[in-house]
Amino acid sequence: SHSFHVALLPGDGQGPKLASYVERTLNLIQHIRRDVSFNISTHDFGGAALTAGAGTSLPPSTLDSCRQSDATLICQCGDPRYGIKPEEGLLILRKELGASVNVRPVRFPSSQVVQQSAFRAEVVEQLDITFFRDLTGGIYYGTKQEAGEDGEAYDMTRYSRQTIQRLARLAGTYAMQFTPPKPVHSIDKANVMATSRLWRSVVTEIFSQEFPQVTLRHVLVDTASMLLASDPLSLNGVVLAENMFGDILSDQAGGILGSPDILASAAVSSLDRSSISPGIFEPLNLKPREKLVNPLGMIQAVGLMLELSLGLSAESDALSKAIRRTLDPVELIGSDTRTTDLGGTATADEFMDVLLHNLDYYLEAVNSAQL
Amino acid sequence: SHSFHVALLPGDGQGPKLASYVERTLNLIQHIRRDVSFNISTHDFGGAALTAGAGTSLPPSTLDSCRQSDATLICQCGDPRYGIKPEEGLLILRKELGASVNVRPVRFPSSQVVQQSAFRAEVVEQLDITFFRDLTGGIYYGTKQEAGEDGEAYDMTRYSRQTIQRLARLAGTYAMQFTPPKPVHSIDKANVMATSRLWRSVVTEIFSQEFPQVTLRHVLVDTASMLLASDPLSLNGVVLAENMFGDILSDQAGGILGSPDILASAAVSSLDRSSISPGIFEPLNLKPREKLVNPLGMIQAVGLMLELSLGLSAESDALSKAIRRTLDPVELIGSDTRTTDLGGTATADEFMDVLLHNLDYYLEAVNSAQL
Ligand SMILES: CC(C)[C@H](C(=O)O)[C@@H](O)C(=O)O
Ligand SMILES: CC(C)[C@H](C(=O)O)[C@@H](O)C(=O)O
Numbered sequence: 001s002h003s004f005h006v007a008l009l010p011g012d013g014q015g016p017k018l019a020s021y022v023e024r025t026l027n028l029i030q031h032i033r034r035d036v037s038f039n040i041s042t043h044d045f046g047g048a049a050l051t052a053g054a055g056t057s058l059p060p061s062t063l064d065s066c067r068q069s070d071a072t073l074i075c076q077c078g079d080p081r082y083g084i085k086p087e088e089g090l091l092i093l094r095k096e097l098g099a100s101v102n103v104r105p106v107r108f109p110s111s112q113v114v115q116q117s118a119f120r121a122e123v124v125e126q127l128d129i130t131f132f133r134d135l136t137g138g139i140y141y142g143t144k145q146e147a148g149e150d151g152e153a154y155d156m157t158r159y160s161r162q163t164i165q166r167l168a169r170l171a172g173t174y175a176m177q178f179t180p181p182k183p184v185h186s187i188d189k190a191n192v193m194a195t196s197r198l199w200r201s202v203v204t205e206i207f208s209q210e211f212p213q214v215t216l217r218h219v220l221v222d223t224a225s226m227l228l229a230s231d232p233l234s235l236n237g238v239v240l241a242e243n244m245f246g247d248i249l250s251d252q253a254g255g256i257l258g259s260p261d262i263l264a265s266a267a268v269s270s271l272d273r274s275s276i277s278p279g280i281f282e283p284l285n286l287k288p289r290e291k292l293v294n295p296l297g298m299i300q301a302v303g304l305m306l307e308l309s310l311g312l313s314a315e316s317d318a319l320s321k322a323i324r325r326t327l328d329p330v331e332l333i334g335s336d337t338r339t340t341d342l343g344g345t346a347t348a349d350e351f352m353d354v355l356l357h358n359l360d361y362y363l364e365a366v367n368s369a370q371l
Numbered sequence: 372s373h374s375f376h377v378a379l380l381p382g383d384g385q386g387p388k389l390a391s392y393v394e395r396t397l398n399l400i401q402h403i404r405r406d407v408s409f410n411i412s413t414h415d416f417g418g419a420a421l422t423a424g425a426g427t428s429l430p431p432s433t434l435d436s437c438r439q440s441d442a443t444l445i446c447q448c449g450d451p452r453y454g455i456k457p458e459e460g461l462l463i464l465r466k467e468l469g470a471s472v473n474v475r476p477v478r479f480p481s482s483q484v485v486q487q488s489a490f491r492a493e494v495v496e497q498l499d500i501t502f503f504r505d506l507t508g509g510i511y512y513g514t515k516q517e518a519g520e521d522g523e524a525y526d527m528t529r530y531s532r533q534t535i536q537r538l539a540r541l542a543g544t545y546a547m548q549f550t551p552p553k554p555v556h557s558i559d560k561a562n563v564m565a566t567s568r569l570w571r572s573v574v575t576e577i578f579s580q581e582f583p584q585v586t587l588r589h590v591l592v593d594t595a596s597m598l599l600a601s602d603p604l605s606l607n608g609v610v611l612a613e614n615m616f617g618d619i620l621s622d623q624a625g626g627i628l629g630s631p632d633i634l635a636s637a638a639v640s641s642l643d644r645s646s647i648s649p650g651i652f653e654p655l656n657l658k659p660r661e662k663l664v665n666p667l668g669m670i671q672a673v674g675l676m677l678e679l680s681l682g683l684s685a686e687s688d689a690l691s692k693a694i695r696r697t698l699d700p701v702e703l704i705g706s707d708t709r710t711t712d713l714g715g716t717a718t719a720d721e722f723m724d725v726l727l728h729n730l731d732y733y734l735e736a737v738n739s740a741q742l
Pocket of ligand 1: 284286562563
């Protein structure tokens with residue numbers, strides 16, 4: 001029997017509501033799967049921590065609990081009343097937990113979602129890109145100077161050989177888990193940036209020495225951005241990028257799905273499936289909303305946690321199946337359980353009720369199969 | 372009678388072929404419009420200059436001629452045999468000519484092109500974004516350090532109040548030329564970068580003081596990238612961005628059109644339509660090709676030059692009409708004049724022959740209207 005510590009950070013906006021959905025989901029899993037249990041603790045974070053008087057968006061007690069947990073789940077972050085302070089807490093948390101790589105899968109959870117896309121259905125049904133984005137370096141963490149008297153501001157981006165090596169190895173290891181190995185597209189702006197030239201040479205070296213079976217292609221960031229608009233499938237496989245380019249391109253790819261609330265994002269330091277690898281899991285879009293429309297991104301974050309951090313692949317599979325079933329067309333399942341951003345009429349609560357009902361079913365199926 | 376000096380820089384790949392199309396186009400205009408004449412001089416540039424033994428991708432004589440011209444046209448740039456040297460010449464040219472703002476209109480030249488897009492037709496037929504991108508600053512021109520022994524590289528991005536003010540004024544002036552004024556979307560990453568925070572505050576100041584009638588919206592670069600994928604029309608109007616963000620987003624927007632060879636890009640220092648404003652004009656995609664498929668981007672660069680630098684709006688209108696006519700469906704014009712990248716069967720030569728035939732017609736129409 002496994003007991004997992006999960007630190008739950010509701011944060012801003014609709015975060016508390018999303019956190020309650022996470023609890024319901026994990027409670028259901030531990031209820032049905034008797035050998036799995038979750039020890040969930042909830043902590044102040046983001047604007048909510050500032051409102052609670054913590055004086056910081058990442059209180060030391062929150063950081064400590066995340067450090068001691070097997071996984072951290074963040075719901076929303078960025079209360080506009082506090083300027084950039086909430087996001088600062090997020091960036092410090094990522095850094096402190098050593099969550100060096102951001103894994104962002106971009107694929108449709110259900111072909112029913114295709115009709116919400118601005119893209120032609122035939123172009124995107126096959127979309128299947130996994131972004132590997134560095135989270136520890138680049139312009140996010142370089143020296144910066146706010147404009148003063150002289151009216152000049154600057155930001156620095158910096159990369160070291162080791163940082164790039166580590167990320168390239170994680171992407172290569174992941175690509176090799178598939179047969180045939182997934183192709184890797186490495187992003188840079190080597191015709192302009194010194195860090196990009198280092199990036200390109202280190203990535204080339206790692207792949208030729210350690211992953212010769214993986215097809216590696218170097219793509220300029222502007223070309224990648226154009227390809228994701230003109231021919232997204234040409235980047236299917238793994239996209240490997242530094243922090244800022246990965247931020248922009250993965251959001252662009254997510255946008256192909258039409259709703260910002262469908263995908264999730266993981267930050268981990270290793271991809272070892274045989275042991276627990278602590279990580280941070282978030283919906284792709286963390287921005288606080290007025291109203292909660294679609295909790296799917298949050299639930300997908302739970303799925304990524306089960307799969308990548310906790311090694312609970314049967315449970316994560318059951319969750320994926322439950323999501324797909326819940327998004328099935330009205331004609332098939334008798335009621336409209338798609339939320340309004342996906343062209344349906346269901347509220348977030350209604351969606352969750354049906355999702356948990358379906359999850360119950362698929363978890364029981366796992367139990368039966370194991371009898 | 373006006374005589375214009377045009378510096379023509381064929382550059383690499385298919386550049387010489389494109390340059391010959393430019394000459395045919397300008398010769399036709401001066402032949403039919405007797406009060407307009409072009410003095411075209413051709414100069415070595417890019418990898419071609421290196422091959423010719425100039426020892427640099429931007430020979431001093433080329434730079435001088437561009438300085439003395441009313442406009443510069445670049446065809447292709449980036450012979451891969453010379454690494455980043457050809458692009459270095461391009462960046463120096465932009466800087467030396469003081470071409471501070473890059474104007475990149477993204478709209479379909481003909482609704483016939485819509486079917487080549489990966490996007491649904493109804494989503495993109497109305498696409499109409501004009502990018503205003505800074506060309507003088509940012510990470511392109513900041514201090515950089517290649518990785519040495521220590522295995523660390525860095526790049527610096529820097530912005531000054533004045534640079535941002537100048538760009539914001541150009542974008543505001545342009546937005547005000549329309550009734551109602553076009554909305555302006557200003558791009559930054561103010562939650563992470565100091566330069567972005569300066570950017571946001573200066574842009575806010577200039578628009579509230581000098582262009583209060585213009586609707587200004589601040590959009591984070593990752594959000595903008597997502598919106599261009601999920602709902603491109605929401606960014607219709609002007610998009611105002613620093614050098615790197617403008618590079619990425621304008622290429623993304625261009626990708627919506629399906630072919631990389633449809634659009635053009637202008638670099639100018641002012642937008643005064645009552646006098647000549649020297650500028651640099653290029654196809655959006657400068658990358659050298661093995662084979663010339665579609666010269667449309669180059670011809671659109673000529674159109675931008677006529678309109679923005681030379682003040683020849685009647686001639687630029689005629690060229691737009693000729694392009695639209697040439698892209699009309701086979702059923703209407705009796706032959707397939709679309710190039711293969713647009714789903715047609717025409718060669719670049721065939722496309723140009725019909726285009727010039729149509730241009731002849733529309734230029735004569737201008738003459739008649741002025742009798
Ligand atoms: C909130 C912001 C700082 C963050 C980032 O840029 O990393 C977000 O956009 C993300 O991608 O998770
Ligand atoms: C060739 C390259 C240096 C250039 C740039 O990044 O500015 C190109 O991508 C462009 O946008 O004109």
